Amino acid sequence: MPDAPVQATEPPLHRVWLCPPGQFGATTAEGEHRAGQGRDAVQDPDTWQWTEDDAELAKSGIPRAMLVDLVLPGHVLGEVTDAAARHTGIPAGIPVVDTANDKAVEALGCGLRTPDTLLVSLGTYVAGMATGPRNVRDATAFWTNYASLPHSYLYESGGVRRGMWTVSWYRDLLGEEAATRAREAGLDIEDYLNSEAAKVPPGSEGLLTVLDRLAPGDAPFRKGTIPGFDGGRTTSSAEDGIAARRCSRR
Structure with a gap:
């Protein structure tokens, strides 16, 4: 949601509609604006609709008229129009169904x-x-x-933010050299790194991967770090770090 009030003009040059974070808005052929559920301060999680509390909505700075209609998962929003079919190649008439986060x-x-x-x-x-x-x-x-x-x-x-991303990031960091070794061994690069990590005992011989790589909102001071790189040990250490971080979160 915006930090400052959203200004609505009459008549608007360009109509703006707002939907919950993490969701896509949909406009039907009849001009109706709808979206599915997403976590937002001005939604009521008991009713799955926007809050009826005008004071709470006013804190967001968003006029109620700019909010799309919320629908439940599984709701058929409409069908692919002829115009959309021409642009996308998706056959016209296929139902467009709202899902979830x-x-x-x-x-x-x-x-x-x-x-x-x-x-x-x-x-x-x-x-x-x-x-x-x-x-x-x-x-x-x-x-x-x-x-x-x-x-x-x-x-x-x-949870652990950028959890398994840490493993993918390290895989990409190793670059072509690791990819070449994987091909020579007849393995995908992930299987190659796992085979190297399997040679390292639990604890990764003292090498620590300290998460989170992306600091959570309640602890912005956190900075993930890996004190040293060493092939299989780092892969193993990253996986150890994810497991340890999960066990420490309640």
Whole structure:
């Protein structure tokens, strides 16, 4: 959301519509503006709609008239128009369906649908996840997000920002030399680095990878560091560091 009030002019030269962060807005052929769910201070996570509290909305500086209509996951927003088909090559008439945020879609695709199932998400953001029917407002060991199923919630643990990204970053940093060795061994570069890391005992012989590489909002002073590089040891150390960081987050 903006730091300063958004100015709406009448009549506007260019109409501006605002949707939740992390979501795409859609305009139907009838001119209706819609979007799915995303975490935002002026949304009500109990109703899955914009807040009805005018005072809370006023803090954001956004006029209510500029907010798109919010819809639930699975809602058919409309169909691909003839004009869109000409630009994209996508056949006209195909339904356009609203989904959910990235972690929620990942959870659904992995089969995370009942509270007795847990998922460890190894992505750019590494976190543990579970689902449930209640918006938990006072949680301390996790935070509540919108799930892919309407009026269900995704509970995400404190995570590691730029988690597995650290491994990918190191892979790319090694460049062509490591890629050449991988090809000579008949392996993908990830499998080659894993084979090198497997030769190193747990603890990476004292080499530390200290995360987070991208500081979280509540600790902007953090700066990830790796005191020294050494082939397989660094790959192993990065994976050790991710595991250690996950265990330290509640």
